Amino acid sequence: MKADESGSATLQKLPPIDLAIPKTFQTAFLAFG
């Protein structure tokens, strides 16, 4: 399999929700007890 085909195949395996991550986000650090 060529490199570009391999990359394409890998991308197709990823969950759609992981392909829609926004470029900007915030972070919180929470300790739940």
Add this chain to the structure above:
Amino acid sequence: MGCQTGVIRTRVGYAGGTRKNPTYRHLGDHAETVQVDFDPEVIAFPELLRVFWSSHDASRGAWSRQYMSAIFYHDEEQGRLARELKEKSEERAERKLQTEIVPATEFYLAEDYHQKYALQGDHFLMREFWNMYPDFADFVDSTAAARVNGYVYGCRSLAHLRTELGSLGLSPEGNTRLLERVTRMHG
């Protein structure tokens, strides 16, 4: 937390202490902490804190720093919002919350076996995630893994799962497995 709409990723670790490179067995004065990356356009920080306080009893004092309730803020706006919301929550509940609101220090990622703990206990679903994410670090950072971990843990309803099942990247068999698990918990 992982299956809240707007949450992008969750990572378990240690924070709030002074010991360098803590581990679960050598935690020092750190607290078990969750890093939550979120899209503020979808879920605002105060809403995230409401989920935080509704998911544990913060009025009960911890017997060690490992299990303390805390918000480690990393800018003044987060600190201000956390203090305001804590005060309002205390007034509404008519009791003090023991949650500490302190500036963030270094966050140390916990060992692999702590990440997505509930999901890692389901070998059927994990086979699918290993296939999607051969590199464990990518698995830890995955939104889909955070969501499925949350559903396996029981934090959202069957009806909510149905709204996003198709976006989680599972096979038809994986979908069935997850639906069955959530059905058993929530009916």
